Amino acid sequence: MVGRAERSKDFAQEMVQSAASRVGNITAIITTAVVDVAREVGELITDGFEMRDAAKKAEQAQQSQDEDS
Template identity: 60%
Template sequence: MVGKFESSKDVVQELTESAAHRVGNIATIITSAVKDVTREIGDFVTDGIEMREAAQQAKVDHDGGGVDPIDDRGADPR
């Protein structure tokens, strides 16, 4: 028969293992969420940059040439 001390130790051990497992699962969920949010923010910024560059190119095309504001050397890309 198991004594009271050993039974209590087993309960504490099981609770500790369960808590560690749960904390690990929560950390994995949070890590995945941070990664996904970071990717979405990066994609959003990239979309904004691409739209800005497209608008600048459209302005150059509409104005009939001239210096491309995207080309930082000031040279006409054509």
């Protein structure tokens, strides 16, 4: 028969293991979210650079066309 002390120890051990597992899962979720957010922000900034470059090229083309007219 299992004594009270051993049952208490088993319960405490199970609780610590469960908590550690849950914290690990939550940490993985947060890490994935941070990576995804960083990727999206980087892509947004890249889009901004590309739009700026396209606007400059369009302006240069317009100026060139105006000079030719």
